[in-house]
Amino acid sequence: MLTKEKIAEVKKIDGKDWLLLSALGLLFYTLTQGTQFIGLSLLPAVTVSLLLNFTPIFVTVIGIFLLSERPSVLQWLGASLFIIGILAYFYPVDLSESKTLGIIVMTIGVFSNAFSSVLGRGINRSGKFHPLTVTVVSMGIGSIIILIIGLTTQGLPHLSLTNILFLLWLAVVNTAFAFTLWNLSLRTLTAMESSIINGTMLIQIAFLAWIFIGEPVTWQEGIGMLIAAAGAIVVQIKRRN
Numbered sequence: 001m002l003t004k005e006k007i008a009e010v011k012k013i014d015g016k017d018w019l020l021l022s023a024l025g026l027l028f029y030t031l032t033q034g035t036q037f038i039g040l041s042l043l044p045a046v047t048v049s050l051l052l053n054f055t056p057i058f059v060t061v062i063g064i065f066l067l068s069e070r071p072s073v074l075q076w077l078g079a080s081l082f083i084i085g086i087l088a089y090f091y092p093v094d095l096s097e098s099k100t101l102g103i104i105v106m107t108i109g110v111f112s113n114a115f116s117s118v119l120g121r122g123i124n125r126s127g128k129f130h131p132l133t134v135t136v137v138s139m140g141i142g143s144i145i146i147l148i149i150g151l152t153t154q155g156l157p158h159l160s161l162t163n164i165l166f167l168l169w170l171a172v173v174n175t176a177f178a179f180t181l182w183n184l185s186l187r188t189l190t191a192m193e194s195s196i197i198n199g200t201m202l203i204q205i206a207f208l209a210w211i212f213i214g215e216p217v218t219w220q221e222g223i224g225m226l227i228a229a230a231g232a233i234v235v236q237i238k239r240r241n
Contacts, residue, residue: 009133020123021137028116028179029142034149035109042102049202050090051106056195057083058114063191066118071192071235078234082196085228089202089221117191124186131183139179196235203229 013021039048056079063069071079123134159167185194203225209215217225 006130006133006136009129010137013129013137017128020119021134022141024116024119024123024134025138025140025142026145027112027119027142029139030145030149031112032109032116033142034146035105035112039102039106039109042105043099046090047093047099047102048106050086050093051103051110052113053086053199053202054083055110055113055117056192056199058111059117059195060192062114062118063121067122067191069121069190069192071190074237075192075235078231078237079192079196081231081234082199082228083231085224085226085231086199086202087224088227089224091220091224114195117186117195120183121186121191121194124183127187131187132180134183135176135180139176193235196232200229200232 036048036052039051060071060079064071120134123129124131182194182198185197189197206215206217206221206225210217
């Protein structure tokens with residue numbers, strides 16, 4: 001929660017840190033979330049999910065150059081297994097020319113997601129700010145921008161009580177709480193390790209959909225999830241000094 005200490009911490013943010021947190025908000029909330037919404041209007045959900053799961057590869061490469069975080073050979077193997085599992089899960093995927101615009105939009109989203117992961121890791125590993133402070137400031141900036149864009153292009157929608165309750169749940173649990181945990185994880189996990197864990201959301205969704213709404217998991221999807229899960233576990237294995 002926002003205690004007096006957290007408020008005081010926000011007041012002490014200097015110009016450079018405001019710039020970094022603003023960039024994080026723009027990349028992670030405005031661009032990444034915005035392109036996902038647009039991508040879902042242009043592409044099937046399965047294609048959007050597939051493209052987003054390539055994020056860890058870009059995070060790893062960018063992290064090498066900007067954060068000097070070099071994965072071990074074992075972690076490269078784990079990341080490769082993760083991608084193989086994702087491809088096995090989604091195969092085949094329609095990437096026809098009619099979907100070119102959607103693929104371009106999602107490519108922008110994947111890169112903004114990757115850069116935001118690396119930037120978030122750089123901010124959080126310094127330990128200068130509490131994860132809640134990072135979340136409140138960056139999310140506040142990014143969400144205000146995307147709200148302005150939405151109101152300008154689509155106007156104020158009619159909201160029922162049910163819609164408002166859904167929005168409150170998404171805002172508090174799926175966004176504020178979840179992203180605070182994300183920033184907390186970036187204090188100790190590398191950008192690559194966090195990104196791979198985030199990618200396992202596909203596996204969690206598939207299992208929850210099977211349990212609660214009866215959506216079946218095919219043998220191909222099951223094998224793909226097992227390979228991806230194995231890769232994610234391998235990535236987290238620390239090399240001992």
